Amino acid sequence: MSALHDHTHCIADALTRADALCTERGARLTALRRRVLELVWSSHRPRGAYAILEDLSQQDGKAAAPLTVYRALEFLVEQGLVHxxxxxxxxxxxxxxxxxxxxxxxxxxxxxxxxxxxxPGVGSAIVAAAAERGFHVQRPTVEVRGLCKSCQEKPR
Amino acid sequence: MSALHDHTHCIADALTRADALCTERGARLTALRRRVLELVWSSHRPRGAYAILEDLSQQDGKAAAPLTVYRALEFLVEQGLVHxxxxxxxxxxxxxxxxxxxxxxxxxxxxxxxxxxxxPGVGSAIVAAAAERGFHVQRPTVEVRGLCKSCQEKPR
DNA sequence: GTCGCAATGTTATAAAGTAACACACATGTC
DNA sequence: GACATGTGTGTTACTTTATAACATTGCGAC
Structure with a gap:
């Protein structure tokens, strides 16, 4: 995340879009779910469920159970708000x-x-490769590990 | 896995290739590691580390610790014998x-x-997409969830 | 043989995720 | 307004997956 990145705005924006989407779909973006979404966005990086749980406990004062977070995450993933x-x-x-x-x-x-x-190239290549083998794609997952541009420039 | 699939031969073949590769590289495919590789292959399906651990305990009689299996798996993954x-x-x-x-x-x-x-199409699409963004690919991971040919034909 | 190092064993613990059941709370119905 | 209903949340306990720290074994080089 660059220093130029207006992260506060970015979070607010994500929440606004989430509100809109859920309203549109009749999905209930409750206070808890909204809060978890906010915490997911808070770092702009992948965060573990237990990290979010800690934030929830520390920042909000209430000691939540893991399930609380997992259920909220499940909802958010279903709605496509979180990956x-x-x-x-x-x-x-x-x-x-x-x-x-x-x-x-x-x-x-x-x-x-x-x-x-x-x-689109990656997506269509996957679908094509699957089709060739008679495989019906439901959920493609592509996670490419490596080094981003700025981490290549300042090695170690 | 089809009934036509000669699975015993398939395991034996995997072990033979592993022996050859490790010899060639000077890597030590010890008895334990070889046994774990065999157990990984035993189902021809993805198996959890603890499932392998159970096999090891039950079939071989010795109650192994998780670390035993994880270390063997780590070696096998490093050698590209297991994913x-x-x-x-x-x-x-x-x-x-x-x-x-x-x-x-x-x-x-x-x-x-x-x-x-x-x-190759998927591979090159990923490299191209990454390059476009200045990202240096080290380890691409593609896991496409869906239904294989035979599971589509007999639904449920 | 014995030194050195890689592999394995042992014990304990951390991290990630789920099951089962009780309670709370909004919404619609009467 | 009481009440039924269903969804969301709380609570407790537990399972599964993975790693840390340290002792021991055993193979190969010399």
Whole structure:
């Protein structure tokens, strides 16, 4: 996340879009779920469920149970507001909720950032490769580990 | 896995190739590691570390500790003899060790099978998409969830 | 043989995720 | 307004997955 990045605005924006989407769908973005979404976005990086749980406990004073967080995350993932990064056991805010979310990530091992991309070439190559083998795609997952641009420039 | 599939031969073959590869590299495929590799292959499906641990305990009579299995798996993954399926927290034998292993899987939610593929189109699309964003790819992970051919044909 | 190092064993613990059941609270119905 | 209903949340306990720290074994080089 660059210093130029207006992160506060970014969180607010995500919450606004989430409100709109859930209203539109008749899904209930409760206070708790909204708060968890905010905490997911708070770092702009993938965060573990237990990290979010800690925030919830410390910042809000109430000692929540793991299930509380997991249930909220489950809802948010279902609504496409949050993605789960399988290879990190962590969650990250969806950059473009509402749009088709293809689940493609460039995960930097240097800074921990996970850039969501939606590359049509990757998507169609996967569908084609699957079709060739008679496989019906339901949920493609692409998590590319490596180094982002800025982490390559300042090695170690 | 089809009934036509000669699974015994398949395991034996995997072990033979592993022996050859490790000898070639000067890597030590010890009895334990070889046994774990065999157990990974035993189902031809992704298996959890603790499932392998149970096999080891029950079939071999010795109550092994988790670390024993995890260390063996770590070695096998490093050598490219086994892949980890992130979205399942499970391990599966590599179909083509020695060759470039691109880590692409078609994971069937019906039967649990994980078919390893090495689709050049998918691979190059990922590299291209990453390059476009200045991202240096180290380890691409593609895990496509869906239904394999035979599971589509017999629904439920 | 014995030194050195890699592999394995042992014990304990951390991290991630789920099950079962009780309670709270909004909404619609009467 | 009481009440039924269903969804969301709280609570407790537990399972599964994974790692840390340190002791011991055993192989190969010399």
């Amino acid at each position: 789960r990064i399988e290879s990190l056991n962590a969650y990250v805010g969806c950059a473009a909720p509402g749009a088709a979310h293809s689940g493609q990530f460039l995960v930097c091992d240097g800074c921990g950032d996970a850039a969501e991309i939606d590359d | 980890r399926i992130e979205s399942l927290n499970a391990y599966v034998g590599c179909a083509a060790p020695g060759a470039a292993h691109s880590g692409q899987f078609l994971v069937c939610d019906g039967c649990g099978d994980a078919a390893e593929i090495d689709d």
